[in-house]
Amino acid sequence: MSKGRSKRVSLKDIANKLGVSTALVSYVLNGQEKEKRVGAEIVIKIRQALEEMNYVPNHIARSLRNGKTQTIGLIVTDIANPFFSSMARCIEDEAGKKGYTVIIGSSDENCNKSRRLVDTMLNRQVDGFIIVPADGCYDYATLIVNEGFPLVMVDRYIPELSTNYVVLDNFGASYDAVNYLISRGYKKIGMVAYKTNLIHMKERIRGYTEAVKNAGLGKRIWEIRYDHQKDDIKKMTQQFQDKNNVKNVDALFFATNTLTMAGLYRVNELKLQVPEEVAVIGFDGNEAFDFYSAPLTYVKQPGNEMGKEAIRILVEQIEGSGKISHISLAHQLILRNSC
Amino acid sequence: MSKGRSKRVSLKDIANKLGVSTALVSYVLNGQEKEKRVGAEIVIKIRQALEEMNYVPNHIARSLRNGKTQTIGLIVTDIANPFFSSMARCIEDEAGKKGYTVIIGSSDENCNKSRRLVDTMLNRQVDGFIIVPADGCYDYATLIVNEGFPLVMVDRYIPELSTNYVVLDNFGASYDAVNYLISRGYKKIGMVAYKTNLIHMKERIRGYTEAVKNAGLGKRIWEIRYDHQKDDIKKMTQQFQDKNNVKNVDALFFATNTLTMAGLYRVNELKLQVPEEVAVIGFDGNEAFDFYSAPLTYVKQPGNEMGKEAIRILVEQIEGSGKISHISLAHQLILRNSC
């Protein structure tokens, strides 16, 4: 038998106690005593009563009335991915400071799940969205924008959709990383990317392509299917080891931290030495990179800054700004021993 | 200028369209057409209209009326910690299946933050809590229980508080891990734990103590302060390396993944070989453990199962069960090369 939950004090309780109307109390509560011409003495009395009776506004009632919930929906591909979990951490902290609460969902890069999450969140009447869009199904993002809901895309964006985003300068980061490999004397540089039409991946591939082209080197790209990761990575490792294969490499550039991890697991299984037998550059960062036998050189994304910017822009939008922000953040190449 | 958000269809809209009262529509919506004796034809018409007009219930209004928000508050120490982020992932998925939404907060093992999070969540009228309690300040947990809110503690619990929990058999796991070290011939086994009164840590320490005592070995414990981690770990490494110190060791057992990581960073800085110069057993798991020069032997916690159980119990409670569940899950010792 659950103990009786003590009912909270309502505006009405305060009003009754003082023998005034709820309107007055509400005005004082919302700092409108000037505009609404509330008497000076009664203001003081109301403030006291609010304090004494330990009044806490009912969020739900307020939301129903105002149509604002002070809630933000965050959809990432996987909250268990350290890049996203640390970004989420930052988003929650920042949102909290501004009086917003965050609800999080993981889409697994899957359209149906994304749509279901968006539906749930719309149903919960979030005031705005921060979304890492999944590949292919832009309908729900379009819906969000068309309905006039504030939306900030992070990590990647949908070029066709005119809305806010905060991303890495993916082309630049990738170009930079590959050039570093080139400067270290590697000639057969491979890139392991995801097979997707998402712009961030396209840009990372373009950075790689541009860099190897400028150096007069051959292009070796694997596009791994997200839902056949293991098979495709296996095939990849077979090809890149084979001296007779056109895709034989001396260095590998991985396009995300999940790909880096998957690749390294396989490299370990095959007992390949890094960087002697194959050099490696990772992406995104992961504590695991620090502990690899050869600590990994990698492209570090400013995940926290990304989260902070996203919240800042979103709240601006929620509060009525009409301007659309497109932000590209700079990467950092962390140099260590893997190449 | 934000585009006009198209107003959603309400119960009233449906009722008006059909020329019936909202009560009827509500009954049909909630499957009470039998109890509330709604006519067979009108039921069909209402169902059709709900379908056609694409009706979606207003969650906020429902919450205000029912006093239930179908929302769960989850407080962990740090959502960026992979142990908790993967648990959170699992909790969200399971909660979603049962029609609940989760809001997450990170306490950083800090009382004030914990309290603020609980306040926010109470204010948002969550239906129940899943909490990883922080050290020392049990007031808010007691408050939650006394107010009659369902609460499930995970990872650790507060013995004085009679409520549900799902934890690891910490004593057993620790005992087992240390015995494994003993069976491998290590004689000077040290344990690195956090300085805290929390039961899970006490139990892990008790497991270690019991194991070394039974083997007639000396006790070497470091209790690291959570907010002076770096200093304390440094001091620890100085002592355990010193052959003349009573705390000199040939093997280290770390009590959490954050401690393991912090310890390994330091071990790497000092260029100590694992396991030759010092053997290591970790706790909790972390992808990083797989990539350590000597892949780490560690105590694996069933984080997903913990999350699943927690949600199951919590929802049971929310739906009115009075029974209190105390669940201890079994660990798994993952054997590899670090000892």
Next chain:
DNA sequence: CATATTTGCTTTATCGATTCAGCAAGACAT
């Protein structure tokens, strides 16, 4: 046939906060 009972629906209060419209009473101007 007269009285119960059942069936099918409507009315209305409620959850708690917000806010517009409106009403007295006093201040001020003409």
Next chain:
DNA sequence: ATGTCTTGCTGAATCGATAAAGCAAATATG
């Protein structure tokens, strides 16, 4: 003295869904 303004407050509608209470009409029972 009459009309206009200002001040300080109240009443009631509203957001959308739920559910208790009540009311006719239809059916059943004696």
